Each structure stands twice: as C-alpha cells, then as structure tokens.
Amino acid sequence: MVKLDIIGDWQRTHYCGELTQSHTGQEVTLMGWVQRRRDHGGVIFVDLRDRTGIVQIVFNPEISVDAHKKAHALRSEWVLAVKGKVYRRPEGMENPKISTGYIEVMVSELKILNTSIQPPFLIEDSIDVGEPIRLSYRYLDLRRPRLLKNIIKRHLATQAVRQYFSSHGFIEVETPFLAKSTPEGARDFLVPSRLNPGKFYALPQSPQLFKQLLMVAGIDRYFQIVRCFRDEDLRADRQPEFTQIDLEMSFVTEEDIIAVSEGLMKELCKEVFDIEVSIPFPSFSYEEAMALYGSDRPDIRFDLKLKDLTEIFSDSNFKVFSETVKEGGLIKAINVKGGASLSRKEIDELTRFVMQFGAKGLAWIKVKGGNFHSPISKFLSLGEKEALRKALNLEDGDLVFFSADTPEVVHNCLGNLRVEIAKRMRLIHEDRFCFCWIRHFPMFEYDSAEGRWTTVHHPFTMPIEEEISYLPDEPERVHSHSYDIVLNGVEIGGGSIRIHRRDIQEMVFDIIQIGKEEAQEKFGFLLEALDYGAPPHGGIAFGFDRLLMLLCGCGSIRDVIAFPKTQKATCLTMDAPSKVEAQQLKELSIKLDLK
C-alpha cells in the first residue's frame, strides 16, 4: 500500500500549462494528475496535468534520491504535489508539440496526495470511448481537454452574455422554478406539493409569463440565463432540461429586439469564439423561407433552393404530377449541379430518406449530353421539357429531384433533402456561421387531431395589427409578430412581440378554445396584470446549449453540458431517476399505480 501524504502547508504557485521559458530558474509548486509516466530506471519523466495543460516533471536521483525512489510507484491519474525548479530543457530534448515543451521541472520534493485505480479509459482526447462509459464516468471524461474546453467556453460565454446585457441597461432577475402547470406547449415536469396534498407545481418550460409580469412591473429590460424544463423525447440537440438566454423589453418593436439580439450574437462570436459575423442578419418571412428552402430553419451556408414547377405540370400527361395539381398540391424541385454522377443506389437511398418525411416517392431526372435520363422522361412533353430546362437553368451533369404532394409534404421532403444532399456532396462550408431570421409565422395552425386551432408560437404572441380583423373567422390568414433566429440550419432562438391588451389576449384564447373559465383559472393572473397598465413589450429566448454546440463545433448538445441525460432521459452519472422510499411518497400523498 502506498503511504499517502497530506497537502500540509504547500500552496500551488503555478498551473501546469502556464509555465514557459520565462519561469526558468524559479522554484515552483505544482499540483495535478499523472498523465503518463516514463520510467527509465535511472531518470523518471512524468507528465503532470491540470485543467490548463501538462508539463513534464523530472525525477532524477542526483537531485533527490527520496523523490526518485517514490516516483517509481506512480501510476496514471494519481494526484501529486511537487516542488521543484524550472529548467530549460537540454538542447535537442524540446518537445514543440506541447506549449510547455521547452521547459521541465526538476522535482526536489514529491507528495502523493491520492492514488487512482485504473480508469475505464485513458484521459486523452484521441481515445475513442462509447458514450455510456463516458457518461457513467463523466468526472473522468471532463478531465479530457476537449470536453473541458467546451465547459470553459461555456463559462466565458455566460460572462460575455452578462457583460453585454449589463452594459445595455438590462437587469438580471431570477424567476421561480416551482411554477404552475398551464395548458399548451410541451409536457410539464410536475413536482408534488407536500403542504398542498393533491396539488402540483410545474417546472417552467420557459419563464415566459414571469418575464411578461416583470414588464408590467416596469423592469423595462430584463434578462436571465435560466434553466428550462420540457418533458418530451430527446434528440441530439434536445435535453429535458436546457438553458435559455432569456430577455424581454418594454416599449419596443420587433426591430429593437432583433437589433439587440444581433448585437449579442456578434459580440459572443467575436469575444469568446473569435468568429466574425456581420450584421444585420438576412431575414425571411415564413412564407419566403418555406418557398425557397422548404424549411422554417434554413441552412443558408449553401444554395440548392427549391423551385416551384406547379404551373408547368398542371396539365401534364404524367398523372402523378397533374393529379397532384388538381388536388391543390404543389410540384417543386431542386437542381443538384453535378448530381448526375450519383449512382442509382445513392438515388434509392435518397428516396428512402424522403419517405420518412411523408413522400410517396422521389422523381428525378439526370441531364446527360443534353438528354434527360429519367424514369419519368417518357411522360413529359417537349414543351414541358423545354420549360423545365429554362426554369431550372438545366445544364449537362445536373440532377433534378421532384416532389409532388401537399405543400407540407413537398416542403418537408425537399427541405430535408437539400440538407442531406449538401452533406453528402460536401457543399457545406463547415467553418462558416450563417445566421438568419425567419419572421411573421402564421399565428395559428389547425390541429386536426384535437379538432381545434392552436398557436404556432405561444398564445401570448401579438398578431400583426393589420390582420387582427380576420381573427374571429379566418384565423389562418393572421400572422404574428414572431421571429426565430437560425444558425446553420438549427433553430437557436425565438421570440415575439407580446399581447399587452386584455381584449386581444381574450380573443386569442377564444380562438384556441380556451374558455372564459379555463382562461381565468389558468391565466387569470396574466389577464389581470394586463389590466394594470401593461406596457407594449416583447422579447426572445436563445437556446444556449444549441448555440454553444454550434460554436464549439460539436454534433450534440451533450458535449457542452457537464452532466447531460441519455436519450431515455436518465443520468448515468448518478443513476437518476430512481425509486424513493414509501415514506417519501406518503408525505406527498402519492400512491403509485404501476402496471
């Protein structure tokens, strides 16, 4: 057994990674973990690691017999404290691969503060480990530079956000986590109330209503970096608890919110990630975005826009097309330059790809030597072919994909297809960061499952004034003062101007069939607050984790969260959720009825 030392009166003088040639000759005290030991019998080298990096420490019997003797026992991930002198490395012994590679610390005294059993994986970025093990031993994964770097970036980003808002007159206010379950939106996480048997709090899906009340309170400019909770299924970019940068402003228009947001993004990108972005960001109406990109979160790092061909094929002999038009559907296409080189197998894969978005098939045409090579070519008239050539600016080597279906299906399929093709054909500049705004979403959409209208954004979103007159009878014609911000095809935020008048709010509740009584019960506090001189106001919330994921160049939000959940929403690090004692349930007046 190794005898452990106590830290005693030793104090760390430097971090491992910060030592340079300028420290040559200094006596230093370092603390950290053994990254690697190279024991030559006579002289022993150890790479000592802390959060800043590694430095080579040297145990030489000519410097200290005791330390050298002790160092034979050292193993990976043991925790050390060493005193020693910084030396410039001998000529030819430098290691230019690491920042501290021109110096080393000759150890005079060694303290072993703790040992370690063999870690389940080596603490090195280059080691490939499965995610279950990484999550079970998250504290070891976090020792690795890549993940650690993300967590540090996150800290810096948090600081930059606070700095930005403080300097623009915003006040940070904390809002409750134990809040109220409200209809609409995502499934709530519920928290039983011991003091109020049978009643439940809900963890907030966002601080939406609280921040509106803060506007009524006259806070005027609010922000918060705040955890939000939604009990829905997970994805690579979705966790049940996630962090928003939330803000709200009074006496403003959409343009004001957008300008503040763009300023924040620009500053964050520059200060923390050294990425230059130019503002203002491009802006599309919802309809434009759908028409051009088939998506309300377009990736505009590449082109591949959708082209509407409905006109051309309205009388086509190709029944699939003409029937679709007759039934009020759309025919759209994307022209993939150079796509004619795709194999039949690849086209089949893409067909299967679009079918998961509701497509019944995927028509295509290859342009080769001025001719159309396509299963549907024989159905097309000369006139149609000519019109097609013109509309899509067809050239040799092009590959055209068609979608004919309802507008929803066409846009969903081609919108996803253009991204998939761009990935496969490497059309995406990975180092580019392209923000854009999508504005003026429809206010309502019809939920055929529930047989009622629901709000596309949330029920507190202000309809566009000029369209309010359509409200009672033609809700589908009404758009809202809403805006999403999109980065590289990922929705990273969204907001709106809010309703600040009781009459409009009641009208909206009415359309989504929240009756007077229910409105009073669920949102009475809001309606009442609007009566007390609520100012015009609006705001936005950014998905902080997603933003960091993109700026850190990660494929998953989990890589910017210290302790993320698995796809089944469990925490492998501490094994949550878990069973609780019967006594705990009793106190909460809860009886389980498990199948």
Place this chain on the structure above:
RNA sequence: GGGGCCGUAGUUCAGAUGGUGUAGAACGCUGGCCUGUCACGUCAGAGGUCGCGGGUUCAAGUCCCGUCGGCCCCGCCA
C-alpha cells in the same frame, strides 16, 4: 407510439455460411531491466458469464423469440 444501428477482455474492435486450437488483435494493466524520454524502449505475464433470459440443435458469440441498455431519426418538442 414507430423505424434504423449497436452491445465480445479495463477500452476500441475482429470473429462469412452454426462445428480443428484453450474466443483473437491493438491500446491499457501487472512484474523485471533501462539516466533524456515525451505514443519511451525491451523481456515476461495476467485478464472473458460473448448485455441478460428463454428456444432451435448432437453442437450457439454466430440462428429464432423476448428483455435490458446506448446512439440516430419520425411522431412529439407553444
């Protein structure tokens, strides 16, 4: 709720069509040697309930059914 991929040593993986070795490799780990390494070198060695439970078969890591877990996606996510 649905579709797809995956589960073999501490880790990452290989083990066609079921059957010639004691289920292999690399890294890691343990012990010895080594005074300039930095992916140290070198010699020797240990390490496996093939996720779990059934079934088919003379015989299952391999085939079938179920189950648990991980990842990606659809639905869902105002």
